[in-house]
Amino acid sequence: xxxxxxxxLFDTITVVGVGxxxxxLSLALKEKGLVRKVIGVSRTEETTxxxxxxxxxxxxxxxxQAVPKSDLIYVAIPVDVMMPxxxxxxxxxxxxxxxxxxxxxxxxxxxxxxxxxxxxxxxASHPMWGTEYSGPEAAVHNAFVGxxxxxxxxxxxxxxxxxxxxxxxxALGMHLIYMDADSHDMHTAYISHISHITSFALANTxxxxxxxxxxxxxxxxxxxxSTVRLAKSNPAMWVPIFMQNRENVLDVLNEHISQLRKFxxxxxxxxxxxxxxxxxxANKIRRIIK
Amino acid sequence: xxxxxxxxLFDTITVVGVGxxxxxLSLALKEKGLVRKVIGVSRTEETTxxxxxxxxxxxxxxxxQAVPKSDLIYVAIPVDVMMPxxxxxxxxxxxxxxxxxxxxxxxxxxxxxxxxxxxxxxxASHPMWGTEYSGPEAAVHNAFVGxxxxxxxxxxxxxxxxxxxxxxxxALGMHLIYMDADSHDMHTAYISHISHITSFALANTxxxxxxxxxxxxxxxxxxxxSTVRLAKSNPAMWVPIFMQNRENVLDVLNEHISQLRKFxxxxxxxxxxxxxxxxxxANKIRRIIK
Numbered sequence: 001x002x003x004x005x006x007x008x009l010f011d012t013i014t015v016v017g018v019g020x021x022x023x024x025l026s027l028a029l030k031e032k033g034l035v036r037k038v039i040g041v042s043r044t045e046e047t048t049x050x051x052x053x054x055x056x057x058x059x060x061x062x063x064x065q066a067v068p069k070s071d072l073i074y075v076a077i078p079v080d081v082m083m084p085x086x087x088x089x090x091x092x093x094x095x096x097x098x099x100x101x102x103x104x105x106x107x108x109x110x111x112x113x114x115x116x117x118x119x120x121x122x123x124a125s126h127p128m129w130g131t132e133y134s135g136p137e138a139a140v141h142n143a144f145v146g147x148x149x150x151x152x153x154x155x156x157x158x159x160x161x162x163x164x165x166x167x168x169x170x171a172l173g174m175h176l177i178y179m180d181a182d183s184h185d186m187h188t189a190y191i192s193h194i195s196h197i198t199s200f201a202l203a204n205t206x207x208x209x210x211x212x213x214x215x216x217x218x219x220x221x222x223x224x225x226s227t228v229r230l231a232k233s234n235p236a237m238w239v240p241i242f243m244q245n246r247e248n249v250l251d252v253l254n255e256h257i258s259q260l261r262k263f264x265x266x267x268x269x270x271x272x273x274x275x276x277x278x279x280x281x282a283n284k285i286r287r288i289i290k
Numbered sequence: 291x292x293x294x295x296x297x298x299l300f301d302t303i304t305v306v307g308v309g310x311x312x313x314x315l316s317l318a319l320k321e322k323g324l325v326r327k328v329i330g331v332s333r334t335e336e337t338t339x340x341x342x343x344x345x346x347x348x349x350x351x352x353x354x355q356a357v358p359k360s361d362l363i364y365v366a367i368p369v370d371v372m373m374p375x376x377x378x379x380x381x382x383x384x385x386x387x388x389x390x391x392x393x394x395x396x397x398x399x400x401x402x403x404x405x406x407x408x409x410x411x412x413x414a415s416h417p418m419w420g421t422e423y424s425g426p427e428a429a430v431h432n433a434f435v436g437x438x439x440x441x442x443x444x445x446x447x448x449x450x451x452x453x454x455x456x457x458x459x460x461a462l463g464m465h466l467i468y469m470d471a472d473s474h475d476m477h478t479a480y481i482s483h484i485s486h487i488t489s490f491a492l493a494n495t496x497x498x499x500x501x502x503x504x505x506x507x508x509x510x511x512x513x514x515x516s517t518v519r520l521a522k523s524n525p526a527m528w529v530p531i532f533m534q535n536r537e538n539v540l541d542v543l544n545e546h547i548s549q550l551r552k553f554x555x556x557x558x559x560x561x562x563x564x565x566x567x568x569x570x571x572a573n574k575i576r577r578i579i580k
Contacts, residue, residue: 200572201549235569259491279525282490
């Protein structure tokens with residue numbers, strides 16, 4: 001539970017994918033003395049060099065050399081490549097090692113790994129923190145603090161592996177919750193994936209209109225920035241998330257369009273009493289966000 | 291252009307409506323030594339008492355007593371009451387005084403005041419700054435800095451009145467742009483009003499789903515908070531804005547729904563190439579917001 005520990009929790013970890021999430025994780029673990037050494041695995045030399053220069057990793061190695069040296073392997077890569085890469089890592093680990101993912105979808109991955117002989121060394125997790133930026137330069141200090149981390153299918157992982165992962169996330173200041181993979185995907189469709197779609201669509205709405213006009217750019221105020229911020233998010237990350245969570249996202253998107261149509265109908269029919277009611281309903285979100 | 295002045299720009303101003311905008315304006319003018327005294331006019335004793343306690347105003351008076359004592363009268367109230375109140379103030383002023391509004395819509399007000407004998411003492415403005423909170427407690431220090439302020443129909447106001455208002459906004463750190471009232475209303479529909487509707491609708495989408503389930507509240511991360519923050523905004527302010535800017539808002543809302551339908555069609559047809567393209571298009575918003 002405490003943020004400070006005497007003994008490192010891990011001697012060596014490998015982060016597979018060296019970007020926003022694993023870079024921020026690495027910074028946090030190092031700053032808290034929870035790890036002695038971080039090895040980075042990346043597809044590109046450019047990313048590796050940046051991560052070394054930024055102090056996110058201590059060494060860069062190919063995955064086959066990195067895994068055997070590591071107590072824990074943390075996989076934070078787009079969800080379309082998560083399945084083959086995680087499988088490959090599980091093929092390499094012993095029952096003393098732990099593999100954790102940080103993916104934004106859980107059903108497809110958990111199903112894919114279900115029959116792997118080393119499944120019990122894998123812990124499916126999703127730290128609910130991120131920004132609209134990606135790559136090693138996007139890594140920040142003091143990430144994760146006060147946020148929730150979801151652990152899925154806890155019962156399918158070895159107890160010692162889960163305990164270590166829980167200790168790690170708690171040391172970063174995260175609050176843990178547990179759910180099955182399907183529940184995770186349904187909830188994240190509502191709380192994260194739809195926010196990205198509305199931001200992308202809002203950006204396109206404005207950009208479409210303002211092809212010829214620059215005035216709008218000067219007018220953009222805090223409210224606009226807030227609602228459209230996520231539209232800067234990386235398509236290489238988000239297309240695979242929407243693919244894997246297609247049915248849940250479609251459900252929420254249909255609901256969202258129908259909610260927008262209520263606002264449209266109020267304006268068309270000049271039914272301002274109902275418009276007031278819709279906004280008062282929306283104000284109840286204060287219950288969730290302070 | 292400078293933030294510091296030797297001589298106060300105004301001896302006494304009156305703020306009509308004592309909330310987020312006028313409270314923040316008052317704080318900024320006082321801190322920069324731009325005004326000696328601020329009188330507040332409010333419909334409720336409770337608001338008046340809070341504003342006095344918070345140091346936003348120095349004295350509270352009825353509008354008829356406040357106006358004659360003031361060099362400038364700043365009106366920041368919901369746009370449904372803006373027209374009669376601004377008219378009443380113009381009925382009271384001399385050609386040595388200035389009346390400014392801070393309303394989020396401009397066409398209806400400018401049209402309403404067009405034939406008023408004192409129209410030239412009125413400057414139509416819209417500082418593009420705000421938060422989702424309202425009331426005197428919502429007032430903050432250092433508001434407005436770096437934001438844009440729109441001045442409409444500059445040519446219909448006396449040059450000395452415009453010059454004073456420009457000097458005031460520039461002293462607060464604002465950048466000024468000029469447009470006609472119709473252009474203002476069209477642009478703000480895109481850059482501000484639609485953001486509020488998407489936030490309200492997103493809040494209702496999530497709240498509708500999560501009536502029975504609490505898990506989602508724990509999962510809410512920064513991205514969700516960002517897109518849904520504006521859903522906390524005050525309906526008493528926003529219903530009148532949507533009423534007055536109904537046609538522009540409907541245009542943008544229709545466009546936004548059609549943009550969302552493109553995302554929906556991509557998912558339904560599993561056309562991920564086009565989905566990637568839509569997201570890459572949305573990324574171009576980086577041009578507008580850093």
